Amino acid sequence: MKIHPFFPLLLLLASAVPAFSDPGGVPPAREITMTDCVEAALRGNIDVAVSRSEREAADLAVPMEEAVFLPRFTGDLSYSRSIGPTGSSIAGTLTIDQSAWNFEAGVKELLRSGTTLSLSFENQRLDAGT
Structure with missing residues (x-):
């Protein structure tokens, strides 16, 4: 059986990967509640941000409309x-x-x-x- 020339190189790289990996790099798992999950989803939702800014703009529009009164x-x-010149010089003045x-x-x-x-x-x- 003939060994492919790249096989030893592949074996060397495969054995080196676990040596260079960082076992402490994975953060510990934490439990989150349903409320935390919903808050995180709403914080990153662009539709909610647009709706919030539209509501703030509508709140500012009310005083502007009431300013008409x-x-x-x-x-x-x-x-x-x-x-200017006078129409007559009888009075003795010209202006x-x-x-x-x-x-x-x-x-x-x-x-x-x-x-x-x-x-x-x-x-x-x-x-x-x-």
Whole structure:
């Protein structure tokens, strides 16, 4: 019977594997409860993570929708000035100097019944001189 040339090499490698293996590398077995198993499965489940983030986003959306019913305050203050030629030189002046102040303030609120309640104040002052 003829021995294959790779057989001694194979025998040498097979005998070396147990010598290099680490018998202390295997962790001891531990018992887990059904609750631990379910918690570990839920922790790694992507569908549960997506559902949790959707719920958190929905919780944040409620205050944003309720903000529609908060009152809105508005205000405006403006000033303008114009210097232009007069239509007549009878008065002795060739230009007219006009300045205008405009002030507006208001509050507007959407009631839960769908009605809009608003209160506003408008004031305008016009000064004209020569």
